[in-house]
Amino acid sequence: MTNCAAITLPDPSPRSYFTPLRRLHDELHNDLVPCVVLLSFLQTKAFDRVWHAGLVYKLYSLQVPDRLIRIIQNFLSNRHFTFRHERTHSIRRFIRAGVPQGSALSPLLYSAYTNDIPRPTSGVQLALFADDTALFFRSRTRRSIFRHLPRAIDELGQWFRKWRIEVNPDKSAAIQFKYSKNRSKLVVDWNAPNLKMLNARIPWQRSYKYLARLGAMLGRKSKLSRRNKHTLYKMCIRTVMTYACPVFAHATLKALYRLQVIQNKFCRAATDGHWCVRNSILHRDLELPAFSKYMKDASKRFFDIAGSHPNALLRAAVDYQPPPPTHFIRRPRNVLIDPPDALTAAVDSLDDVNDTHD
Numbered sequence: 001m002t003n004c005a006a007i008t009l010p011d012p013s014p015r016s017y018f019t020p021l022r023r024l025h026d027e028l029h030n031d032l033v034p035c036v037v038l039l040s041f042l043q044t045k046a047f048d049r050v051w052h053a054g055l056v057y058k059l060y061s062l063q064v065p066d067r068l069i070r071i072i073q074n075f076l077s078n079r080h081f082t083f084r085h086e087r088t089h090s091i092r093r094f095i096r097a098g099v100p101q102g103s104a105l106s107p108l109l110y111s112a113y114t115n116d117i118p119r120p121t122s123g124v125q126l127a128l129f130a131d132d133t134a135l136f137f138r139s140r141t142r143r144s145i146f147r148h149l150p151r152a153i154d155e156l157g158q159w160f161r162k163w164r165i166e167v168n169p170d171k172s173a174a175i176q177f178k179y180s181k182n183r184s185k186l187v188v189d190w191n192a193p194n195l196k197m198l199n200a201r202i203p204w205q206r207s208y209k210y211l212a213r214l215g216a217m218l219g220r221k222s223k224l225s226r227r228n229k230h231t232l233y234k235m236c237i238r239t240v241m242t243y244a245c246p247v248f249a250h251a252t253l254k255a256l257y258r259l260q261v262i263q264n265k266f267c268r269a270a271t272d273g274h275w276c277v278r279n280s281i282l283h284r285d286l287e288l289p290a291f292s293k294y295m296k297d298a299s300k301r302f303f304d305i306a307g308s309h310p311n312a313l314l315r316a317a318v319d320y321q322p323p324p325p326t327h328f329i330r331r332p333r334n335v336l337i338d339p340p341d342a343l344t345a346a347v348d349s350l351d352d353v354n355d356t357h358d
Contacts, residue, residue, distance in 0.1 A: 040173050
């Protein structure tokens with residue numbers, strides 16, 4: 001299989017998907033290139049639209065043994081479905097496309113079906129994640145970006161049409177990343193041209209929504225118990241802020257401090273703590289690790305799993321020596337050798353004092 005498809009093979013742990021995300025992050029986060037445009041495409045009912053004849057053809061192209069292909073054909077054929085409403089059932093209908101969802105074999109078959117997705121020839125980068133497809137291109141000039149991207153979109157669109165893969169235009173988006181010392185209020189340049197996939201316009205992501213629905217539930221006047229607030233924060237807030245954190249855990253302390261401030265505010269609001277109570281005491285009472293410690297532990301688990309993964313591409317992606325702490329470049333493995341932050345050290349000292357008194 002091609003490299004881009006091989007990294008999407010299923011794994012019992014979702015952390016196996018952090019490696020392609022880290023590769024995408026490294027491509028985008030380049031201060032020397034001021035403008036990056038990323039296009040994200042979501043396939044419509046990807047597992048339900050797999051063309052059986054096309055899948056068999058691709059299995060033969062991958063030199064899968066004939067006996068296994070016959071077993072897979074029997075696995076996919078002679079399936080039917082009925083619709084039930086209360087006590088009424090519809091007539092049987094045969095399922096003529098798709099792979100069974102919930103089966104351990106289905107993700108492998110889908111990876112084989114999308115294995116020959118064309119790699120852009122115009123310097124545009126391709127990234128895959130499950131049924132999501134992304135194209136991104138970086139350049140110093142906007143003219144170069146919008147000259148190469150439409151060509152790559154057309155190549156990808158022709159492949160989608162050939163293999164009967166539908167793209168959901170409502171869930172596709174074009175995002176612009178700009179690196180500049182002068183911040184602009186415009187998320188997307190006002191004169192950015194429209195991009196199309198299969199004659200459907202790809203909308204620009206021009207705004208971001210902020211819903212603050214949990215503020216009243218986690219605030220000082222909330223009637224929820226401290227335990228429920230603690231659970232809500234860990235399940236609904238921290239999971240979002242730390243998603244794929246092995247990718248960005250090595251960021252500068254100034255950038256990560258903003259996330260720690262959010263957790264500090266939660267701790268003070270959830271406990272109705274006075275302004276003079278130290279953050280270390282609040283974290284100890286709520287049994288919450290500091291943000292940097294939480295991400296460091298998550299990164300260690302990720303590298304341990306990826307380092308022993310059967311996929312050679314995953315093992316190679318994490319097999320490197322991090323730069324020394326004094327180097328101006330940091331990589332994700334640097335977080336494993338970083339010393340504890342001040343908040344973690346303060347919480348540990350409080351725990352040591354309690355253990356001494358006990």
